[in-house]
Amino acid sequence: MEIFRIIFVIVATLVLAGINVYAYRRFLCKVEILKKHKKLIKWLIILMSICEMIFFYSLRASNMDVSLYLVFSSLIGISFMLFCIAILYDIFHIPLNKVPFDKSRRLMLKTILDVTMLVLAFSYMIKGFFNGFKKPIIKEVDIKIKGLKKELNIVQISDVHIGKSLGKDFLDGIVKDINMLNADIVVITGDLVDLHVDEIGDKLDSLKDIKSRYGVYFVSGNHEYFHGVEAICEYLKSLHVKVLTNESVVINQQINLAGITDLMGRRLGVLKPDLQKALLHVNPELPTVLLAHQPKITNELKNEKIDLILSGHTHGGQIFPFGLLVLLDQPYLAGLYQHSKNTQIFVSNGAGYWGPPIRVMAPSEIVKIKLNLSF
Numbered sequence: 001m002e003i004f005r006i007i008f009v010i011v012a013t014l015v016l017a018g019i020n021v022y023a024y025r026r027f028l029c030k031v032e033i034l035k036k037h038k039k040l041i042k043w044l045i046i047l048m049s050i051c052e053m054i055f056f057y058s059l060r061a062s063n064m065d066v067s068l069y070l071v072f073s074s075l076i077g078i079s080f081m082l083f084c085i086a087i088l089y090d091i092f093h094i095p096l097n098k099v100p101f102d103k104s105r106r107l108m109l110k111t112i113l114d115v116t117m118l119v120l121a122f123s124y125m126i127k128g129f130f131n132g133f134k135k136p137i138i139k140e141v142d143i144k145i146k147g148l149k150k151e152l153n154i155v156q157i158s159d160v161h162i163g164k165s166l167g168k169d170f171l172d173g174i175v176k177d178i179n180m181l182n183a184d185i186v187v188i189t190g191d192l193v194d195l196h197v198d199e200i201g202d203k204l205d206s207l208k209d210i211k212s213r214y215g216v217y218f219v220s221g222n223h224e225y226f227h228g229v230e231a232i233c234e235y236l237k238s239l240h241v242k243v244l245t246n247e248s249v250v251i252n253q254q255i256n257l258a259g260i261t262d263l264m265g266r267r268l269g270v271l272k273p274d275l276q277k278a279l280l281h282v283n284p285e286l287p288t289v290l291l292a293h294q295p296k297i298t299n300e301l302k303n304e305k306i307d308l309i310l311s312g313h314t315h316g317g318q319i320f321p322f323g324l325l326v327l328l329d330q331p332y333l334a335g336l337y338q339h340s341k342n343t344q345i346f347v348s349n350g351a352g353y354w355g356p357p358i359r360v361m362a363p364s365e366i367v368k369i370k371l372n373l374s375f
Helices: 002-028 032-057 066-098 103-132 168-178 205-209 229-237 264-268 295-300
Strands: 137-146 152-157 185-189 216-219 241-243 247-251 255-259 288-291 308-311 335-338 344-347 365-374
Touching: 002 032, 002 066, 032 066, 032 103, 066 103, 137 344, 152 168, 168 205, 168 365, 185 308, 216 255, 229 241, 295 308, 295 344
Parallel strands: 137 365, 152 185, 185 216, 216 241, 255 288, 288 308, 308 344
Antiparallel strands: 152 365, 247 255, 335 344
């Protein structure tokens, strides 16, 4: 675990340092109105890189001040956004340099480009932070399932990330919204907490107040493994949450609800995921819904009878266009997909955020899924 953490810190720091250098050299120091502040901007970029390194190194520490956590994590989002704007700036520079204009006209066009990109950069960041701090929207999805006897309402939350910056008040608000949705089942598809059990305190207490006709169910996400997944699972049971660790239950003789532990379990050798075990006792006469944190569980499917998979993990990319990188690791990003003839998968954007409190074109959400009979 310690080696994995060290490698992660080194790689993350190098990547961020690289994109900071690119944003500085290819965008910030080329904008005419910023050139007189070039030295100051250079030192600010260096300071950003140092703060980001400290953030990743201290990520699992419990003593980082909340304000510092928010500032340092926000810098990561700003670095990524500046990098994206720098790429756009480079792309628009290509035709500008090739058009046979005289020097004065070329300077005028460059000034327009500079101002446009600066306005775009500020708008991108302001909108991102505004969206990041907004409460989750209620998203309603209708899904048809073969063999379903009657309609069933499932409310899904995922990737809440209760920890440094998101705490009790945030989860209390989510529970309040859930309780207005007439849920038959509430499911939590991983990454609920970013804390060790002894740090949770009363942050999760409102889970006991969730109104759900047939209960609240949880499967682990990768972040629970970073903070002691077994202890977290036991703690959730004390809050009347049913933890599915490679097992299934029958819900009111209507559906099989199966849950598989996260794929991170294989890497760390704790609560390893076992799809066959999770489906071992399902009723073959009923539709099956599988809870799995990461969408790439679909890579392991063979001929299992699974009608619907509910996942999270991706955050919908969280900051557009980061979702393009997410798709290098995950087969699905956000929303409903037909994975195969008999299996659909729904991937939630998640209710919270990880790292920077920023969201662009990937709103945080609580999902109300209405399962309908497919003829």
